[in-house]
Amino acid sequence: MSQRSCLSVILAAGEGTRMKSALPKVLHQIAGLPMVAHVVKAAEAAGAGDQALVIGHGAEEMRKAAAKFAPKAESFVQEKRLGTAHAVLAARDAISKGYDDVLVMFGDTPLIDPGALIAARRKLAEGVAVVVIGFRTPNPTGYGRLIEKSGKLVAIREEKDCSEEEREITFCNGGLMAVAGAQALKLLDAVGNKNAKGEYYLTDIVEIASARGLDVVATEASFENALGINNRSELAQAEGIWQARRRQEAMLSGVTLIAPETVYFSHDTEIGADTIVEPNVWFGPGVKIATGAKIHAFSHIEGATIASNCDVGPYARLRPGADLRQKAKVGNFCEVKQAVVEEGAKVNHLTYIGDARVGAGANIGAGTITCNYDGYSKFFTDIGEGAFVGSNSSLVAPVTIGMGAYIASGSVITESVPDDALAFGRARQKTIPGKGKELRERFASAAAAKKK
Ligand code: UD1
Ligand code: CA
Numbered sequence: 001m002s003q004r005s006c007l008s009v010i011l012a013a014g015e016g017t018r019m020k021s022a023l024p025k026v027l028h029q030i031a032g033l034p035m036v037a038h039v040v041k042a043a044e045a046a047g048a049g050d051q052a053l054v055i056g057h058g059a060e061e062m063r064k065a066a067a068k069f070a071p072k073a074e075s076f077v078q079e080k081r082l083g084t085a086h087a088v089l090a091a092r093d094a095i096s097k098g099y100d101d102v103l104v105m106f107g108d109t110p111l112i113d114p115g116a117l118i119a120a121r122r123k124l125a126e127g128v129a130v131v132v133i134g135f136r137t138p139n140p141t142g143y144g145r146l147i148e149k150s151g152k153l154v155a156i157r158e159e160k161d162c163s164e165e166e167r168e169i170t171f172c173n174g175g176l177m178a179v180a181g182a183q184a185l186k187l188l189d190a191v192g193n194k195n196a197k198g199e200y201y202l203t204d205i206v207e208i209a210s211a212r213g214l215d216v217v218a219t220e221a222s223f224e225n226a227l228g229i230n231n232r233s234e235l236a237q238a239e240g241i242w243q244a245r246r247r248q249e250a251m252l253s254g255v256t257l258i259a260p261e262t263v264y265f266s267h268d269t270e271i272g273a274d275t276i277v278e279p280n281v282w283f284g285p286g287v288k289i290a291t292g293a294k295i296h297a298f299s300h301i302e303g304a305t306i307a308s309n310c311d312v313g314p315y316a317r318l319r320p321g322a323d324l325r326q327k328a329k330v331g332n333f334c335e336v337k338q339a340v341v342e343e344g345a346k347v348n349h350l351t352y353i354g355d356a357r358v359g360a361g362a363n364i365g366a367g368t369i370t371c372n373y374d375g376y377s378k379f380f381t382d383i384g385e386g387a388f389v390g391s392n393s394s395l396v397a398p399v400t401i402g403m404g405a406y407i408a409s410g411s412v413i414t415e416s417v418p419d420d421a422l423a424f425g426r427a428r429q430k431t432i433p434g435k436g437k438e439l440r441e442r443f444a445s446a447a448a449a450k451k452k
Pocket of ligand 1: 143
Protein backbone atom coordinates (compact mmCIF):
# COMPACT_ATOMS: atom_id res chain seq x y z
CA MET A 1 0.00 0.00 0.00
CA SER A 2 2.89 2.31 0.72
CA GLN A 3 3.38 2.82 -3.04
CA ARG A 4 -0.13 4.25 -3.32
CA SER A 5 -0.11 8.04 -3.41
CA CYS A 6 -2.40 9.76 -0.98
CA LEU A 7 -3.80 13.25 -0.49
CA SER A 8 -5.65 14.34 2.60
CA VAL A 9 -8.20 17.11 2.28
CA ILE A 10 -8.83 18.68 5.66
CA LEU A 11 -11.96 20.78 6.00
CA ALA A 12 -11.53 23.74 8.29
CA ALA A 13 -13.54 26.58 6.82
CA GLY A 14 -16.16 26.64 9.55
CA GLU A 15 -16.67 29.53 11.89
CA GLY A 16 -17.08 27.58 15.09
CA THR A 17 -19.53 30.06 16.59
CA ARG A 18 -20.18 27.87 19.62
CA MET A 19 -16.59 28.24 20.77
CA LYS A 20 -17.41 31.92 21.39
CA SER A 21 -13.88 32.83 20.48
CA ALA A 22 -11.88 35.33 18.46
CA LEU A 23 -9.61 32.44 17.48
CA PRO A 24 -10.70 30.16 14.61
CA LYS A 25 -12.12 26.98 16.16
CA VAL A 26 -9.59 24.56 14.73
CA LEU A 27 -6.69 26.56 16.18
CA HIS A 28 -7.82 25.87 19.73
CA GLN A 29 -5.32 23.51 21.24
CA ILE A 30 -5.22 19.99 22.54
CA ALA A 31 -2.04 19.10 24.40
CA GLY A 32 -0.54 22.40 23.28
CA LEU A 33 -1.09 21.80 19.56
CA PRO A 34 -3.93 23.22 17.42
CA MET A 35 -6.60 20.57 16.93
CA VAL A 36 -6.26 20.78 13.17
CA ALA A 37 -2.54 20.00 13.55
CA HIS A 38 -3.51 16.73 15.27
CA VAL A 39 -5.57 15.92 12.18
CA VAL A 40 -2.60 16.70 9.92
CA LYS A 41 -0.38 14.45 12.04
CA ALA A 42 -2.86 11.57 11.83
CA ALA A 43 -3.07 11.98 8.05
CA GLU A 44 0.71 11.93 7.79
CA ALA A 45 0.89 8.86 10.00
CA ALA A 46 -1.59 7.17 7.66
CA GLY A 47 0.70 7.87 4.73
CA ALA A 48 -0.86 10.99 3.22
CA GLY A 49 2.17 12.57 1.58
CA ASP A 50 0.28 15.69 0.54
CA GLN A 51 -2.19 17.78 2.47
CA ALA A 52 -4.83 20.25 1.31
CA LEU A 53 -6.30 22.56 3.93
CA VAL A 54 -9.66 24.10 3.15
CA ILE A 55 -9.95 27.34 5.04
CA GLY A 56 -12.43 30.20 5.10
CA HIS A 57 -13.16 31.82 8.40
CA GLY A 58 -10.01 33.50 9.76
CA ALA A 59 -8.08 32.53 6.63
CA GLU A 60 -5.09 34.76 7.33
CA GLU A 61 -4.66 33.48 10.86
CA MET A 62 -5.08 29.93 9.61
CA ARG A 63 -2.43 30.37 6.93
CA LYS A 64 0.01 31.75 9.47
CA ALA A 65 -0.59 28.92 11.89
CA ALA A 66 -0.48 26.27 9.15
CA ALA A 67 2.94 27.53 8.04
CA LYS A 68 4.16 26.24 11.40
CA PHE A 69 2.30 22.96 11.93
CA ALA A 70 1.92 21.90 8.30
CA PRO A 71 4.50 23.80 6.23
CA LYS A 72 4.00 21.53 3.24
CA ALA A 73 0.22 21.77 3.19
CA GLU A 74 -1.47 23.74 0.44
CA SER A 75 -4.29 26.04 1.57
CA PHE A 76 -7.49 26.56 -0.40
CA VAL A 77 -10.02 29.19 0.50
CA GLN A 78 -13.69 28.25 0.38
CA GLU A 79 -15.28 31.67 -0.10
CA LYS A 80 -18.86 30.66 0.68
CA ARG A 81 -19.76 27.80 2.99
CA LEU A 82 -22.11 25.80 0.82
CA GLY A 83 -21.55 22.41 2.39
CA THR A 84 -18.98 19.71 2.92
CA ALA A 85 -18.87 18.53 -0.71
CA HIS A 86 -18.47 22.12 -1.86
CA ALA A 87 -15.65 22.49 0.67
CA VAL A 88 -13.79 19.44 -0.66
CA LEU A 89 -14.15 20.84 -4.19
CA ALA A 90 -12.35 24.00 -3.09
CA ALA A 91 -9.27 21.74 -3.22
CA ARG A 92 -10.08 20.65 -6.78
CA ASP A 93 -6.64 21.66 -8.06
CA ALA A 94 -4.97 19.38 -5.55
CA ILE A 95 -7.32 16.43 -6.14
CA SER A 96 -6.98 16.71 -9.91
CA LYS A 97 -3.24 16.12 -9.70
CA GLY A 98 -4.30 12.48 -9.52
CA TYR A 99 -3.83 10.47 -6.35
CA ASP A 100 -4.60 6.82 -5.72
CA ASP A 101 -6.28 7.65 -2.41
CA VAL A 102 -8.00 10.77 -1.16
CA LEU A 103 -8.76 11.07 2.56
CA VAL A 104 -11.38 13.61 3.59
CA MET A 105 -11.06 14.70 7.19
CA PHE A 106 -12.54 17.40 9.42
CA GLY A 107 -10.24 19.87 11.13
CA ASP A 108 -12.40 19.77 14.25
CA THR A 109 -12.17 16.00 14.74
CA PRO A 110 -8.72 15.71 16.31
CA LEU A 111 -8.71 12.28 17.97
CA ILE A 112 -8.75 10.25 14.80
CA ASP A 113 -6.54 7.22 15.10
CA PRO A 114 -4.24 6.74 12.08
CA GLY A 115 -5.04 3.02 12.30
CA ALA A 116 -8.63 3.70 11.23
CA LEU A 117 -7.38 5.70 8.25
CA ILE A 118 -4.92 2.99 7.28
CA ALA A 119 -7.69 0.38 7.43
CA ALA A 120 -9.80 2.57 5.15
CA ARG A 121 -6.94 2.98 2.68
CA ARG A 122 -6.49 -0.79 2.64
CA LYS A 123 -10.09 -1.11 1.44
CA LEU A 124 -9.35 1.33 -1.38
CA ALA A 125 -6.38 -0.81 -2.35
CA GLU A 126 -8.79 -3.76 -2.62
CA GLY A 127 -10.82 -1.83 -5.18
CA VAL A 128 -13.49 -0.15 -3.04
CA ALA A 129 -14.44 3.32 -4.32
CA VAL A 130 -15.68 4.95 -1.12
CA VAL A 131 -14.97 3.99 2.49
CA VAL A 132 -16.86 5.71 5.28
CA ILE A 133 -15.52 5.50 8.80
CA GLY A 134 -18.53 5.04 11.03
CA PHE A 135 -19.15 4.62 14.72
CA ARG A 136 -21.97 3.42 16.92
CA THR A 137 -23.62 5.53 19.58
CA PRO A 138 -26.79 5.19 21.64
CA ASN A 139 -27.37 8.90 21.06
CA PRO A 140 -27.04 9.54 17.31
CA THR A 141 -28.74 12.94 17.30
CA GLY A 142 -27.07 15.33 14.85
CA TYR A 143 -25.09 12.72 12.95
CA GLY A 144 -25.63 11.39 9.47
CA ARG A 145 -27.03 7.82 9.61
CA LEU A 146 -25.38 5.01 7.66
CA ILE A 147 -27.94 3.12 5.62
CA GLU A 148 -26.87 -0.39 4.70
CA LYS A 149 -28.50 -2.98 2.51
CA SER A 150 -27.22 -6.55 2.53
CA GLY A 151 -23.82 -5.57 3.90
CA LYS A 152 -23.29 -2.68 1.48
CA LEU A 153 -23.47 0.97 2.38
CA VAL A 154 -26.07 2.53 0.09
CA ALA A 155 -26.57 6.01 1.53
CA ILE A 156 -25.83 8.43 4.33
CA ARG A 157 -28.85 10.36 5.46
CA GLU A 158 -28.39 13.60 7.35
CA GLU A 159 -30.51 13.89 10.50
CA LYS A 160 -32.78 16.56 9.01
CA ASP A 161 -33.49 14.44 5.94
CA CYS A 162 -34.13 11.17 7.84
CA SER A 163 -37.44 9.30 7.95
CA GLU A 164 -38.73 8.26 11.40
CA GLU A 165 -37.38 4.80 10.79
CA GLU A 166 -33.94 5.99 9.62
CA ARG A 167 -33.64 8.19 12.67
CA GLU A 168 -33.57 5.01 14.81
CA ILE A 169 -30.29 3.90 13.21
CA THR A 170 -27.36 4.13 15.62
CA PHE A 171 -24.56 3.49 13.11
CA CYS A 172 -23.34 7.00 12.24
CA ASN A 173 -21.04 8.88 9.91
CA GLY A 174 -17.91 9.96 11.74
CA GLY A 175 -17.19 12.43 8.98
CA LEU A 176 -14.08 10.66 7.73
CA MET A 177 -13.99 9.20 4.28
CA ALA A 178 -11.50 7.58 1.98
CA VAL A 179 -12.25 7.93 -1.70
CA ALA A 180 -10.53 6.37 -4.70
CA GLY A 181 -8.69 9.24 -6.35
CA ALA A 182 -9.86 8.25 -9.82
CA GLN A 183 -13.50 8.63 -8.71
CA ALA A 184 -13.28 11.57 -6.34
CA LEU A 185 -14.01 14.48 -8.68
CA LYS A 186 -16.56 12.54 -10.74
CA LEU A 187 -18.52 11.80 -7.59
CA LEU A 188 -18.18 15.23 -6.01
CA ASP A 189 -19.23 17.03 -9.19
CA ALA A 190 -22.44 15.01 -9.22
CA VAL A 191 -23.54 16.21 -5.78
CA GLY A 192 -26.56 18.53 -5.73
CA ASN A 193 -28.13 20.58 -2.96
CA LYS A 194 -31.75 19.45 -2.89
CA ASN A 195 -32.01 18.67 0.81
CA ALA A 196 -33.30 20.12 4.05
CA LYS A 197 -30.34 22.47 4.47
CA GLY A 198 -29.85 23.35 0.79
CA GLU A 199 -26.18 22.36 1.09
CA TYR A 200 -23.86 20.29 -1.04
CA TYR A 201 -23.38 17.24 1.16
CA LEU A 202 -20.20 15.23 0.92
CA THR A 203 -22.21 12.34 2.28
CA ASP A 204 -24.23 12.20 -0.96
CA ILE A 205 -21.31 10.66 -2.81
CA VAL A 206 -22.22 7.37 -1.14
CA GLU A 207 -25.59 7.16 -2.85
CA ILE A 208 -24.15 8.38 -6.14
CA ALA A 209 -21.33 5.83 -6.08
CA SER A 210 -23.57 2.92 -5.20
CA ALA A 211 -26.05 3.90 -7.93
CA ARG A 212 -23.13 3.77 -10.35
CA GLY A 213 -22.39 0.23 -9.24
CA LEU A 214 -19.20 1.16 -7.41
CA ASP A 215 -18.18 -0.59 -4.21
CA VAL A 216 -18.98 1.41 -1.08
CA VAL A 217 -18.35 0.17 2.46
CA ALA A 218 -18.49 1.41 6.02
CA THR A 219 -15.82 0.51 8.54
CA GLU A 220 -16.31 0.92 12.26
CA ALA A 221 -14.12 2.90 14.63
CA SER A 222 -14.60 3.91 18.26
CA PHE A 223 -16.62 7.00 19.10
CA GLU A 224 -13.48 8.97 20.04
CA ASN A 225 -12.31 8.86 16.44
CA ALA A 226 -15.36 10.84 15.43
CA LEU A 227 -15.53 13.22 18.35
CA GLY A 228 -16.11 16.61 16.76
CA ILE A 229 -15.35 19.70 18.79
CA ASN A 230 -18.00 22.40 18.72
CA ASN A 231 -17.66 24.06 22.11
CA ARG A 232 -15.18 24.33 24.95
CA SER A 233 -16.80 21.54 26.88
CA GLU A 234 -16.09 19.14 24.02
CA LEU A 235 -12.61 20.64 23.75
CA ALA A 236 -11.98 19.66 27.37
CA GLN A 237 -13.46 16.22 26.76
CA ALA A 238 -11.09 15.69 23.84
CA GLU A 239 -8.15 16.92 25.93
CA GLY A 240 -9.12 14.39 28.60
CA ILE A 241 -9.22 11.52 26.13
CA TRP A 242 -5.91 12.60 24.57
CA GLN A 243 -4.24 12.81 27.99
CA ALA A 244 -5.59 9.41 29.03
CA ARG A 245 -4.16 7.83 25.87
CA ARG A 246 -0.78 9.51 26.40
CA ARG A 247 -0.52 8.50 30.05
CA GLN A 248 -1.26 4.92 29.14
CA GLU A 249 1.42 5.04 26.45
CA ALA A 250 3.94 6.54 28.90
CA MET A 251 3.29 3.88 31.53
CA LEU A 252 3.50 1.04 29.02
CA SER A 253 6.83 2.43 27.84
CA GLY A 254 8.30 2.17 31.33
CA VAL A 255 7.48 5.47 33.01
CA THR A 256 5.99 5.35 36.50
CA LEU A 257 3.10 7.74 37.03
CA ILE A 258 1.98 7.52 40.63
CA ALA A 259 -1.29 9.35 40.00
CA PRO A 260 -1.59 9.30 36.21
CA GLU A 261 -4.79 11.33 36.09
CA THR A 262 -2.94 14.33 37.57
CA VAL A 263 -0.05 14.43 35.10
CA TYR A 264 -0.44 16.52 31.92
CA PHE A 265 1.62 15.91 28.82
CA SER A 266 2.17 18.01 25.71
CA HIS A 267 1.93 16.69 22.19
CA ASP A 268 5.73 16.49 22.01
CA THR A 269 6.76 15.39 25.52
CA GLU A 270 9.55 12.82 25.43
CA ILE A 271 10.13 10.84 28.57
CA GLY A 272 12.50 7.92 29.12
CA ALA A 273 11.96 4.63 30.89
CA ASP A 274 12.38 4.35 34.65
CA THR A 275 11.53 7.98 35.15
CA ILE A 276 9.17 8.45 38.07
CA VAL A 277 6.63 11.25 37.91
CA GLU A 278 4.90 12.15 41.14
CA PRO A 279 1.36 13.59 41.27
CA ASN A 280 0.37 16.98 39.84
CA VAL A 281 3.09 17.58 37.30
CA TRP A 282 2.57 19.68 34.16
CA PHE A 283 4.67 19.27 31.02
CA GLY A 284 4.41 22.18 28.59
CA PRO A 285 5.76 21.97 25.05
CA GLY A 286 9.34 21.02 24.25
CA VAL A 287 10.23 18.78 27.19
CA LYS A 288 12.72 15.95 26.79
CA ILE A 289 13.51 13.70 29.72
CA ALA A 290 16.04 10.86 29.61
CA THR A 291 15.87 7.72 31.71
CA GLY A 292 15.74 7.34 35.46
CA ALA A 293 14.81 10.90 36.35
CA LYS A 294 12.62 11.79 39.29
CA ILE A 295 10.06 14.51 38.81
CA HIS A 296 8.57 15.33 42.18
CA ALA A 297 5.08 16.62 42.84
CA PHE A 298 3.75 19.98 41.64
CA SER A 299 6.52 20.71 39.16
CA HIS A 300 5.81 22.88 36.10
CA ILE A 301 8.15 22.11 33.22
CA GLU A 302 8.35 23.48 29.68
CA GLY A 303 11.01 23.73 27.00
CA ALA A 304 13.43 21.87 29.25
CA THR A 305 15.90 19.08 28.68
CA ILE A 306 16.47 16.76 31.61
CA ALA A 307 19.28 14.21 31.46
CA SER A 308 19.25 10.82 33.11
CA ASN A 309 18.97 10.48 36.87
CA CYS A 310 18.17 14.13 37.49
CA ASP A 311 16.02 15.09 40.44
CA VAL A 312 13.47 17.85 39.94
CA GLY A 313 11.09 19.41 42.45
CA PRO A 314 8.83 19.24 44.34
CA TYR A 315 7.49 22.61 43.20
CA ALA A 316 10.22 23.24 40.64
CA ARG A 317 9.66 25.48 37.65
CA LEU A 318 11.76 24.73 34.60
CA ARG A 319 11.29 27.26 31.82
CA PRO A 320 12.42 27.19 28.18
CA GLY A 321 16.13 26.62 27.77
CA ALA A 322 16.60 24.87 31.10
CA ASP A 323 19.16 22.16 30.39
CA LEU A 324 19.84 19.78 33.25
CA ARG A 325 22.78 17.44 32.76
CA GLN A 326 23.15 14.05 34.40
CA LYS A 327 22.31 13.82 38.10
CA ALA A 328 21.67 17.54 38.41
CA LYS A 329 19.22 18.53 41.09
CA VAL A 330 16.76 21.41 41.06
CA GLY A 331 14.73 21.45 44.23
CA ASN A 332 11.71 23.15 45.74
CA PHE A 333 10.64 26.63 44.71
CA CYS A 334 13.50 26.99 42.24
CA GLU A 335 13.09 28.51 38.79
CA VAL A 336 15.56 27.78 36.00
CA LYS A 337 15.41 29.55 32.63
CA GLN A 338 17.83 29.46 29.68
CA ALA A 339 20.55 27.92 31.80
CA VAL A 340 22.67 24.80 31.88
CA VAL A 341 22.91 23.02 35.19
CA GLU A 342 25.86 20.73 34.64
CA GLU A 343 26.45 17.23 35.89
CA GLY A 344 25.76 16.74 39.57
CA ALA A 345 25.24 20.43 40.30
CA LYS A 346 22.68 21.30 42.97
CA VAL A 347 20.19 24.12 43.02
CA ASN A 348 18.12 23.01 45.91
CA HIS A 349 16.02 25.73 47.49
CA LEU A 350 14.20 28.96 46.62
CA THR A 351 16.50 30.06 43.83
CA TYR A 352 16.33 31.76 40.44
CA ILE A 353 18.87 30.74 37.83
CA GLY A 354 18.38 32.53 34.50
CA ASP A 355 20.77 33.06 31.56
CA ALA A 356 23.50 31.13 33.30
CA ARG A 357 25.75 28.13 33.48
CA VAL A 358 26.08 26.27 36.75
CA GLY A 359 29.28 24.21 36.52
CA ALA A 360 29.47 20.52 37.33
CA GLY A 361 29.23 19.76 41.02
CA ALA A 362 28.58 23.38 42.02
CA ASN A 363 26.31 24.02 44.99
CA ILE A 364 23.93 26.93 44.89
CA GLY A 365 22.67 27.95 48.32
CA ALA A 366 19.08 28.73 49.25
CA GLY A 367 17.74 32.01 47.97
CA THR A 368 20.44 32.66 45.38
CA ILE A 369 19.35 34.94 42.57
CA THR A 370 21.07 35.53 39.25
CA CYS A 371 20.20 39.18 38.58
CA ASN A 372 20.10 38.79 34.80
CA TYR A 373 17.96 41.72 33.70
CA ASP A 374 18.31 45.49 33.98
CA GLY A 375 14.93 46.26 32.51
CA TYR A 376 16.31 46.38 28.97
CA SER A 377 18.78 43.56 28.35
CA LYS A 378 19.64 40.13 29.67
CA PHE A 379 23.14 39.26 30.92
CA PHE A 380 24.96 36.01 31.56
CA THR A 381 26.21 34.50 34.80
CA ASP A 382 28.90 31.85 34.61
CA ILE A 383 29.43 29.72 37.69
CA GLY A 384 32.49 27.47 37.56
CA GLU A 385 32.78 23.80 38.39
CA GLY A 386 32.64 23.02 42.08
CA ALA A 387 31.87 26.59 43.14
CA PHE A 388 29.92 27.14 46.36
CA VAL A 389 27.46 30.03 46.45
CA GLY A 390 26.30 30.83 49.99
CA SER A 391 22.63 31.32 50.75
CA ASN A 392 20.84 34.53 49.89
CA SER A 393 23.41 35.75 47.40
CA SER A 394 22.69 38.02 44.46
CA LEU A 395 24.91 37.45 41.44
CA VAL A 396 24.63 40.61 39.36
CA ALA A 397 25.23 39.69 35.73
CA PRO A 398 27.35 39.84 33.70
CA VAL A 399 29.56 38.10 36.20
CA THR A 400 31.81 35.05 36.43
CA ILE A 401 32.34 32.92 39.52
CA GLY A 402 35.53 30.90 39.11
CA MET A 403 35.96 27.18 39.60
CA GLY A 404 35.98 26.14 43.24
CA ALA A 405 35.28 29.69 44.42
CA TYR A 406 33.37 30.41 47.63
CA ILE A 407 30.74 33.14 47.87
CA ALA A 408 29.86 34.19 51.40
CA SER A 409 26.17 34.08 52.34
CA GLY A 410 24.21 37.24 51.75
CA SER A 411 26.67 38.60 49.21
CA VAL A 412 25.82 40.91 46.37
CA ILE A 413 28.42 39.95 43.78
CA THR A 414 29.01 42.62 41.15
CA GLU A 415 32.58 41.78 40.16
CA SER A 416 33.87 38.51 38.81
CA VAL A 417 35.50 36.13 41.30
CA PRO A 418 38.63 34.19 40.28
CA ASP A 419 39.05 30.41 40.67
CA ASP A 420 39.40 29.20 44.26
CA ALA A 421 38.86 32.70 45.73
CA LEU A 422 36.58 33.60 48.65
CA ALA A 423 34.36 36.61 48.03
CA PHE A 424 32.34 38.64 50.54
CA GLY A 425 29.95 41.17 49.13
CA ARG A 426 28.35 42.46 52.30
CA ALA A 427 29.05 44.63 55.36
CA ARG A 428 31.05 43.07 58.19
CA GLN A 429 29.10 42.08 61.29
CA LYS A 430 29.46 44.33 64.40
CA THR A 431 28.54 42.95 67.87
CA ILE A 432 28.13 45.29 70.89
CA PRO A 433 27.98 43.49 74.27
CA GLY A 434 25.04 44.50 76.53
CA LYS A 435 23.52 46.79 73.92
CA GLY A 436 20.54 44.47 73.35
CA LYS A 437 19.44 44.64 76.98
CA GLU A 438 19.81 48.41 77.07
CA LEU A 439 17.63 48.79 73.98
CA ARG A 440 14.94 46.51 75.38
CA GLU A 441 14.67 48.55 78.57
CA ARG A 442 14.49 51.83 76.68
CA PHE A 443 11.70 50.57 74.42
CA ALA A 444 9.72 49.18 77.39
CA SER A 445 9.75 52.43 79.37
CA ALA A 446 8.80 54.47 76.29
CA ALA A 447 5.78 52.19 75.76
CA ALA A 448 4.76 52.44 79.44
CA ALA A 449 4.99 56.27 79.33
CA LYS A 450 2.61 56.29 76.34
CA LYS A 451 -0.02 54.21 78.20
CA LYS A 452 -0.26 56.63 81.15
C1 UD1 B 1 -21.09 16.19 9.14
C2 UD1 B 1 -21.64 15.09 8.22
C3 UD1 B 1 -22.43 14.10 9.08
C4 UD1 B 1 -21.53 13.52 10.15
C5 UD1 B 1 -20.93 14.64 10.98
C6 UD1 B 1 -19.87 14.07 11.90
C7 UD1 B 1 -22.07 16.09 6.04
C8 UD1 B 1 -23.08 16.64 5.12
N1 UD1 B 1 -22.49 15.69 7.22
O1 UD1 B 1 -22.19 16.89 9.64
O2 UD1 B 1 -22.92 13.04 8.26
O3 UD1 B 1 -22.28 12.63 10.97
O4 UD1 B 1 -20.27 15.61 10.15
O5 UD1 B 1 -19.37 15.06 12.75
O6 UD1 B 1 -20.91 16.00 5.67
N2 UD1 B 1 -17.10 22.66 6.50
C9 UD1 B 1 -16.47 23.49 5.61
N3 UD1 B 1 -17.19 24.13 4.66
C10 UD1 B 1 -18.54 23.96 4.54
C11 UD1 B 1 -19.19 23.11 5.46
C12 UD1 B 1 -18.44 22.46 6.42
O7 UD1 B 1 -15.25 23.66 5.67
O8 UD1 B 1 -19.13 24.57 3.66
C13 UD1 B 1 -16.29 21.95 7.52
C14 UD1 B 1 -16.61 22.43 8.91
O9 UD1 B 1 -15.75 23.48 9.30
C15 UD1 B 1 -16.35 21.18 9.73
C16 UD1 B 1 -16.69 20.04 8.77
O10 UD1 B 1 -16.63 20.59 7.49
O11 UD1 B 1 -14.99 21.04 10.08
C17 UD1 B 1 -18.05 19.43 9.05
O12 UD1 B 1 -19.07 20.37 8.84
P1 UD1 B 1 -20.31 20.48 9.80
O13 UD1 B 1 -21.16 21.58 9.32
O14 UD1 B 1 -19.89 20.49 11.21
O15 UD1 B 1 -21.05 19.08 9.48
P2 UD1 B 1 -22.10 18.33 10.38
O16 UD1 B 1 -23.42 18.97 10.21
O17 UD1 B 1 -21.58 18.15 11.73
CA1 CA C 1 -19.93 19.06 13.08
